[in-house]
Amino acid sequence: MKRLVARLSLRTRLVAALVGVLLAALVFGGIYSLDAARKVGGQALQQMAEREAQVLALTLTEALILGDYTTARELMQHSVQRGGILWVRLKENGQTIAVEAPAANPGRPAWFAALVGLGPAAARQSVTVGGRHYGTVELAVMPHVVEDRLWLLLGRIAGIALLAGLLLAVLMYWIMRVNLQGLARLAKAGKAMEEGRPPSGIRLPPAAPPELTAAAHALDAAHARIRAQIEQILTEKERWQVTLEAxxxxxxxxxxxxxxxxxxxxxxxxxxxxxxxxxxxxxxxxxxxxxxxxxxxxxxxxxxxxxxxxxxxxxxxxxxxxxxxxxxxxxxxxxxxxxxxxxxxxxxxxxxxxxxxxxxLAELRRLAFHDPLTGLPNRRALEGRIERALRQLGDEPGRRHAFCYIDLDQFKLVNDTCGHAAGDELLVTIGQLMLARLPSPGVGGESPVLGRLGGDEFGLLLFDTDSETALRHATAIIDAIRGHTYRHGQRAFNLGASIGLVLLSAGEDASHILARADAACYLAKRRGRNRVERWQPEHVAIQAQSEEMEWVGRMERYFAEGRFELWRQRIVPVNGSGEAYYEVLLRPRNEQGEVTPPLSLLTAAERYGLAPTLDRWVLRRLLAHLRDHPEDTARYAVNLSGQTISDPLFVEVVRSVLDACAVPAGRMLFELTETAVVHDIEAAQRFIAAMRKLGCGFCLDDFGSGLSSFAYLKGLDASTLKIDGAFVRKLDTEPLDYVIVNAIAQIGRDMGLITVAEFVENAAILEKLREIGVDYAQGYHLHQPEPLVAPKPTD
Amino acid sequence: MPFLFALAALLLAPSSHAWQAGGPYPFGVLNHRSPTLTAEYWNPILAWVSARSGVPLTLKIARTANETTDMAARGELAFVYTNHLFTPQRDRLGYSVIARQEGEGIRGQIVVPAASAVTRLEDLAGQAVAFANRYGFTGYFVPYDALLRAGVEVKPVFAGTQEAAMGLLRHGKVAAAGVNHQVMADYARREGFAYRVLWQSQPYDDLAVMAHPAVPPQTRAAVREALLGMKTDPEGSKVLDEVAARLKLPAPRGFAAAGDRDYDAYRSFFRATRVPLESQ
Structure with a gap:
């Protein structure tokens, strides 16, 4: 059934549904109407019979009163002849007058009467006037009367139904024609879309219903949207294809x-x-x-x-x-x-x-663990190797390893005089030289590891060796370096090396080993260079070195705990002309609350690269003080490390802090100790030039104590020379010191520089300086250092 | 001729009528109204009188007053309520008065509609005037006699009954009507008809209840007694009230004692009238 229905077209379905509904309506309506007609017709027939009986009784009354039965019969016959009455009877005193209607042809099919099922309706009416009974009229009405009306009604209903059916058929034809044509066009458009063709606009009949119009519009819109989406997809595809190809x-x-x-x-x-x-x-x-x-x-x-x-x-x-x-x-x-x-x-x-x-990545990994210049393992790789060796000692207590801290002597001279390229070349050569002198692998089968720790410092890890053997190998390396002559142009250099030797002990870490070897190396340098010193904890120099090392770990804590303080010492004009100014001094305050000299702190800071941090802190603290104490209008001299002035970023630090604290640059004087290691002389020159341009002064401190005094004096654009205190401290008693100070003062005058003498500890020295013509003096005789923030008068 | 008529009536009477053989006594009523109204009025009265007197009475009327009078003339009626039997000829039939209709008497009238332009009898000259029938006393003889005596020639139209004549007048079919003043008044009241009296006669006794000579005296007496006592009898009075109301009469009318002498005025009229009596 479902298949059959599925094969039916919409037109067939509509027609079938309409015909079915009409037939059902006709059948059920006919049955209902027939039943109603039978009831109503029966009642009407009965009423008609009663009415006829009443009328006939009235008609007969006068005749009966008059006793005129002939007239009465005539009236009865006349009544029957009018039609509709089957028979009439008049009964009086046992006498009956009866009149019957002749059989009549109903003029319609016999089945109709059988279908309607109506029988004759009989009624009786008594004729009584003034209480006297004149007789009883009985009559029967033919069902033909009602049947005729029903037949007529049926004919009219059939006619109306036929007309309605025709009208409905025409209407349905028109509706189906309009709608099904529209649907067919919609289906055609949908088929076109299905086959990928454009529906080319859906033209509906003019009287198409709004649902079809809406569906057509929706289909058009859907096609337009699909087309837009396809174009978008194609565009996207093109974009992605181009992207993927690119x-x-x-x-x-x-x-x-x-x-x-x-x-x-x-x-x-x-x-x-x-x-x-x-x-x-x-x-x-x-x-x-x-x-x-x-x-x-x-x-x-x-x-x-x-x-x-x-x-x-x-x-x-x-x-x-x-x-x-x-x-x-x-x-x-x-x-x-x-x-x-x-x-x-x-x-x-x-x-x-x-x-x-x-x-x-491989290169980076290699660079991470190798020195790019010499190709040797770098400090990190060496430290890692030392760590592994230390762990081996923990696992294999019988083995002994040694580490040598090798610092080239006089390398700086080559670097400064021949340039960095020459220095680099020399470092590569020395590295190759040392590699060639390395001993063969020890009993453990591990070859010695030579690495570059930085600058002109190398490290050598020797496996499975005792102190004496390691000492021999170290000495051999020094001999090899000393025996090598480096030539640069017309100049020839013979370098030396100082080596600190330390035996590895289980339980320690690489930093300790390196620090100890460094301390021993430092001792070797102090003891005349070109020698090997083994690390021994009782050495004073090594202790000092240890103290410096301790500062490395202590410095952060001192910063955090606010243990660094700024002090100042006045520098006064010797001959009374000019304004006095102050040198800012950094003073740590230890755990006991005592202010201690900063010697080892400064050395450690310089040695371990912490000096720039200290210098920045001092500068910021000083300028903050000047900002907060506008009554303090003095000039201040601040010591800077060689590392700091080589830092290109420090210029901006000075400029920004000066601006931030609104302190005139002319109140600042920077001092660079002549012994400080200036790694990048050109960077230092740029810094000094920048500071001089800002208006700051620049002073070469401790002049005369180092090897490069005159080189710095010539290369660095200083405005002030501060004569090393070692020449001033005994100026009143040592004639040679007098000669030196006098010479330096003369140079200063010749170069138009201001000269300052420090360590002026008595009046005799001051007098000598006045004789010599030194411009400024500084020392305990003139001014005891004091905290930067002086106690208030009321305190 | 009248003699022969009376002789024949007497000869035929004993043997030709069923009532004389013991059947119910036919009670004829002069047709003043339609047979149905007449039956509605008289059937209850006759039923009560029959019950009271023990004399079975049955209403017998003909289609017209003439025919009723003819029935009486033929001896078919044992009792008759009429005033048609006082002509010289019918007076010889032997019917005798046993009672009369209670009332002030009846008059003959010539009436026109109230809105009619006719104001005098002379205005009716040449016009149609309705009468009940040629037997009617106040409905024909008395008013027509007046017209004749006034020298007014009219076109008589016989309607059959008095109310039929009144109906012709009401519907404008005739210019005037000769009527019984009592019947006219009753009709006008019942039908709402406004009329105007052009002329009226002297009063005459109302219609009489007459008995056929063959009716036994005790039967006649029983009927007479019942009729005269009807108005005073509670049930009889009730019947009179009901029939009067049914015909919308102004008041119930009983019966009063009367004898043949009481109707000599009729007989005198007939002797002097200018209306041709012909066979009456």
């Missing part, structure tokens, strides 16, 4: 079976496969991946995703074996492609050529 990474798209469906040009280049040839081939054939270390095929990430054995997005590294057999380091990432609710329909594999990156 992208440097290889992009391969597979279907749900892991077969290649798309490759971008980068993928073709990387895999050495042509995209057309690779199409439909398994991904593990087109882009096989092997483990870099194991050299074995790895489970392909695409297949892992397809089999649900991997997260939806994975990234890994492997080697790609190309069609040509080459192996390319790649980083792969995969992502599944989901098609709505249909689940996984493919995977995107992105391969990134890692060749360069991995080479770069």
């Amino acid at each position: 992208i440097a990474d290889a992009v391969i798209v597979t279907d749900a079976d892991g077969c290649v469906r798309f490759m971008n040009p980068a993928a073709e280049r990387l895999t050495d496969w042509d995209a057309a040839q690779a199409r439909d081939r398994p991904i593990e054939v087109v882009a096989p991946l092997i483990d870099e270390a194991q050299r074995q095929p790895v489970p392909h990430p695409v297949l892992l995703v397809l089999h649900g054995d991997a997260p939806e997005k994975t990234m890994s590294q492997a080697l790609l074996r190309t069609a040509g057999g080459a192996e390319v380091a790649v980083a792969d990432s995969v992502a599944p492609i989901h098609a709505g609710d249909d689940g996984l329909c493919g995977v995107v594999l992105v391969l990134h050529d890692e060749t360069e990156r991995r080479a770069l």
Whole structure:
């Protein structure tokens, strides 16, 4: 039945439904109408009979009163002849007058009477006047009367129904014609859309219903939207295709079976496969991946995703074996492609050529652990190797290892006089020289490790050796260095080396080993260079070194606890002309609350690269003080380390802090100790020039104590010379000191510099300085150092 | 001729009528109204009188007053309520008065509609005037005699009964009507008809209840007694009230004692009238 209905057209369905409804309405309406007609007709017939009986009784009354039965019979016959009455009887005193109607042809089918089922209706009426009974009239009415009316009614209803049916048929034809034609056009348009053709506009009949019009508009709009979306998709596709083709990474798209469906040009280049040839081939054939270390095929990430054995997005590294057999380091990432609710329909594999990156990583790794200049292991690598050796000692207590801290002597001279390039070349040469002198591997089979710790410092780790053997090897290295002559142009240099030797002890760490070896090396330098000193904790120099080392760890804590204070000492004009000014002094306050001299602090700061931090702190603290104490209008001299003035960023620090605290630059004088190591003389010159341009003064401190005094005096644009206190302290008693101070003062005058003498501890010295013509003096005789923030008068 | 008529009546009477053989006594009523109204009025009265007197009476009327009078002339009626039997010829039939209709008497009238332009009898000259029938006393003889005596020639139209004549007048079929003043008044009241009297006669006794000579004296007496006592009898009075109301009469009318001498005025009229009596 459902199939049959499904095959019926809409027109047939509508007609069938209409005819069915009409027939049902006719059948049920007919049955109901017939039943109602039978009831109503029966009642009407009965009423008619009663009414006829009443009328006939009235008609007969006068005749009966008059006793005129002839007239009465005539009236009865007349009544019957009028039609509709089957028979009439008049009964009086046992006498009956009866009149019957002749049989009549109803003029309609006999079945109709049988269908209606009406019988004659009889009624009687008594004729009584003034209480006297004149007789009884009885009559029967033919059902023909009602049947005739029903027949007539049926005919009219049939006519109306026929007319209504015709009108309905015409109306339905028109409606179906209009609507079905519109539907057919809609279907045609839909078919066109299904076949990918444009529906080319849907023209509906003029009287098409609004639903069809709305559907046509919706179809038009849907087509327009689909077309726009297709164009958008094509645009997107074009964009993505261009993007994929332009992208440097290889992009391969597979279907749900892991077969290649798309490759971008980068993928073709990387895999050495042509995209057309690779199409439909398994991904593990087109882009096989092997483990870099194991050299074995790895489970392909695409297949892992397809089999649900991997997260939806994975990234890994492997080697790609190309069609040509080459192996390319790649980083792969995969992502599944989901098609709505249909689940996984493919995977995107992105391969990134890692060749360069991995080479770069290898280089970076090498650089991380090797000195780029000499190619030797750097400080970090050496420390790591020492750590491993220390752990070995813990595991194998019988073994003994030694470490040598090698510091070249006079290397700075080469660097300063021949330039950095020459210095670098020399460092490479020395490194090769030392490598050539390394001993053979020890009993453990481990070769000695020579590394560059930084600058002109090297480290040598010797395995399975005792102190004496290590001493011999160290001495041999010194001899080799000393025996090497470096030539640069017309100049020849013979360098030396100081070596600190320390035996490794289990339980210590590399930093301790390095510090101890450094301390021993420092002692070797102090003791005349070109020698080896073994680390012994009882050495004073080593203790000092240890103290410096302690400052390294203590400095952060002192900063945090606010234990650094600024003091000042006045520097006064010797001859009374000019304004006095102050030198700012850094004073740490120890845990006992005592202010201590900062000697080892400054040495440690300089030695371990902490000086710039200290210098910045001092500068900021001083300028903050001047900002907060506008009554203090004096000039101040601040000591700077060689590392600080070599720092190109420090210029900006000075400028910004001066601006921030609104302190005129002319109130600042920077002092650089002549013994400080200036690593980058050009950077120092730029700094001094910048400071002088700002208006700050620049002073060469401790002039005369170092080897490079005159070189600095010449290279650095100083405004002031501060004569080293070592020449001033005994000026009143040592004639030679007088000569030196006098000479320096003369140089200063010749160069137009202001000269300052420090360590002026009595009046005799001051008098001598006045004789010599030194401009300013500083010392306990003139002013005891005091805290920068002087106690208030009321305190 | 009248003699022969009376002789024949006497000869035929004893043997030709069922009532004389013991059947119910036919009680004829002069047709002043339609047979149905007449039956509605008289059937209850006759039923009560029959019950009271023990004399079975049955109403017998003909289609017209003439025919009723003819029935009486033929001896078919044992009792008759009429005033048609006082002509010289019918007076010889032997019917005798046993009672009369209670009332002030009846007059003959010539009436016109109230809105009529006719104001004098002379205005009726040449016009149609309705009468009940040629037997009617106040409905024909008395008013027509007046017209004749006034020298007014009219076109007599006989309607059959008095109310039929009044109906012709009401519907403008005739210019005037000769009527019994009592019947006219009753009709006008019942039908709401406004009329105007052009002329009226002297009063005459109302219609008489007459008995056929063959009616036994005790039967006649029983009927007479019942009729005269009807108005005073509670049930009889009730019957009179009901029939009067049914015909919308102004008051119930009983019966009063009367004898043949009481109707000599009729007989005198007939002797002097200018209306041709012909066979009456």
